[in-house]
């Protein structure tokens with residue numbers, strides 16, 4: 038039975054923990070930058086609204102950070118618990134970015150502790166803002182280092198493999214693999230984008246409920262602009278990621294695009310279904326688009342799945358993950374662009390209910406895109422854990438109790454997830470912005 | 484010094500750091516729960532809010548540093564410990580999650596839930612117990628290679644007196660370290676009542692601590708004679724540790740110089756911890772993994788050490804700043820600053 042298969046259950050537990058951690062990690066990367074922007078604008082314009090936004094976001098951040106730390110510790114230990122053979126081999130070469138990640142955590146944790154508990158201990162708000170810089174850098178660096186590890190798994194390099202052992206190891210080359218530039222930048226850009234849209238969604242939702250107009254409108258406009266910039270970056274880097282795949286992991290791109298035969302002038306199939314004989318049906322076919330995505334040239338040749346044996350063919354389901362991600366990316370790009378143009382031209386339809394609801398949907402959708410992106414990247418690496426070197430079957434633990442642990446952790450994440458939502462809603466419900474405004478306006482804007 | 488020795492020394496130092504800062508955190512949780520029961524809650528819970536909430540994440544990173552470091556320097560140990568520790572380590576993760584979520588969910592609600600505070604307190608006792616199992620396992624005798632893969636013999640583990648004496652020692656240490664720290668901290672805040680309460684707790688645990696520690700050394704004699712003789716060779720380290728212990732007890736008894744008492748306590752644990760560790764050399768897991776055959780390649784070892792030195796240069800000033808703001812700022816700890 039699958040439940041008793043340690044390999045399968047290790048995959049499930051890893052997927053579960055990582056998918057859950059990613060929510061909090063994304064928030065952990067993105068929020069410090071948002072608080073920084075708000076606090077900075079607040080100081081610049083001497084506007085109590087922006088200062089309050091910074092302060093309120095920071096308050097909620099305490100909760101998500103704590104859960105991020107907890108789930109991060111879980112995945113960190115699970116790497117060794119579930120994939121002992123992988124860590125025994127790869128530990129020889131990925132230990133450096135992992136150790137550097139821990140230093141980034143240290144750095145982030147120290148300054149976050151100081152920042153969060155010293156709002157009123159500085160007379161000069163600018164000094165307090167300075168504390169946030171190491172937090173933002175620490176979060177971004179954690180993401181960078183861990184994504185370097187993931188890049189290594191997709192395009193291992195910096196060693197020679199002799200008798201199943203790594204020799205002539207070059208830890209720096211292992212960190213800067215060919216997958217690294219697009220992966221790291223795409224992950225960072227999507228984190229900032231997602232957090233901007235999540236906060237925008239909250240603001241739009243509060244406006245729909247008729248809360249304090251000026252406060253939320255200000256924040257909404259700023260956030261949609263930030264979101265637009267990072268979505269644009271996301272799409273551009275996403276395009277480069279496609280080019281990386283075409284060059285170095287063509288089987289992943291081919292599986293994601295249901296591209297079975299190697300051809301030139303390849304069209305891109307958007308959505309659709311596969312019938313029994315692997316014919317694509319009901320898809321939106323965009324001529325030349327796959328060739329452009331792969332090589333930037335409509336007549337170029339794109340490698341198809343016919344070049345690979347069945348054993349190393351990634352699951353075809355990643356097509357949907359890929360399309361989910363791209364659809365959401367394009368949708369958010371359009372939405373935030375329209376919003377921007379509309380504020381500039383003073384079009385008023387963006388203040389209507391239906392448009393606000395679209396913005397509200399952007400928050401969960403962005404998170405969905407992040408999940409879809411990781412599923413596409415990780416499932417698309419199957420059957421390999423280290424591409425070309427070690428498969429998932431070889432890497433997994435032999436312990437019989439993984440299934441039991443899966444249930445235990447699923448319960449834990451359920452409690453943590455519900456807890457986060459309940460505590461955050463309570464926190465802001467019991468302490469509405471109007472109250473805060475009363476408390477802090479008039480005097481200093483700290 | 485060889486790279487292997489540098490690597491294991493750094494890791495052991497960080498583990499020691501975790502034992503001290505972690506104990507303070509865990510013990511405080513227990514005393515908090517206990518004082519709710521006895522109606523003296525305000526005493527400890529204030530300290531939890533003022534000192535522990537800002538620094539608990541840093542405490543946790545000490546732990547993360549240790550397990551990432553050991554896998555980094557000694558990848559072989561990831562294979563052995565990873566395979567056998569699935570259940571105990573998963574339980575420890577879940578307990579850690581309960582603590583982390585207490586800081587997340589509880590410190591910001593207005594009134595605490597009693598039940599949550601009890602879970603938080605209980606986890607403070609159970610985490611050291613479950614983590615200390617690893618020390619027991621590393622003594623050897625509980626792991627076999629029957630199927631070609633390491634397997635843990637649970638019934639042998641849980642019926643061994645060594646296991647239970649290490650568990651007991653870990654719990655007592657947590658309570659003792661924490662009580663001595665809190666005595667000092669409460670005294671700094673000028674809270675007389677809290678100081679005398681914490682001093683009382685600290686004194687209660689002094690004798691059991693020494694009894695439990697000596698008990699383990701006796702147990703080892705039967706379980707791992709090799710380790711036992713090496714410990715006897717290092718008798719002077721344990722003797723110094725014992726003298727430091729006497730010093731702490733005396734100062735506490737006389738109600739004098741709590742800062743000195745705390746330093747002596749740290750010295751006591753440092754000598755015992757390093758004495759134990761040095762005697763364990765060269766094994767990480769008797770008799771399968773030593774620091775030599777389980778070691779990573781030289782290129783990685785050197786880059787890890789360089790990264791470590793650079794990291795510390797960044798970290799030490801930051802840690803100093805953190806402690807100055809939350810531990811040594813007289814106005815803050817007295818509650819005059821919010």
Ligand code: HDD
Nearest residue numbers: 220223224227272275276278279363366406407410411414
């Ligand atoms: C908000 C989330 C989000 C959005 C809107 C997009 N992506 Fe993405 N994408 C990710 C979030 C993401 C991610 C979660 O960050 C991934 C997973 C692994 C990685 O490196 O980044 C990712 C991976 C990823 C990969 C696989 C890289 C690999 O496996 O090495 C490709 C080819 C793209 N993306 C391409 C795109 C394109 C063409 C987009 C068009 C707009 C796009 N992404 C939008």
Ligand code: HEM
Nearest residue numbers: 061062065066102105106109110112113142176180543544
């Ligand atoms: C194999 C994957 C991963 C491992 C092993 C891992 C490990 C960890 C650990 C151990 C922590 C807690 C650190 C502490 O004690 O302070 C943590 C937190 C964090 N992780 Fe992950 N992580 C992984 C994936 C990711 C990804 C993909 C990202 C970002 C894209 C990320 C970003 C963060 C951030 C920003 C934090 C800080 C907590 C917060 O601010 O919410 N991690 N991670």
Ligand code: HEM
Nearest residue numbers: 048051052055056120183184186187411412415416419429
């Ligand atoms: C370093 C050690 C890592 C190991 C051993 C590992 C291994 C795996 C495995 C085996 C799966 C299951 C794939 C499947 O079920 O088809 C998986 C899924 C996943 N991994 Fe990785 N991975 C690692 C690092 C990372 C990193 C650094 C990230 C992201 C930052 C990441 C993100 C994910 C995500 C989001 C999934 C879920 C995909 C799904 O649902 O299948 N992984 N990982």
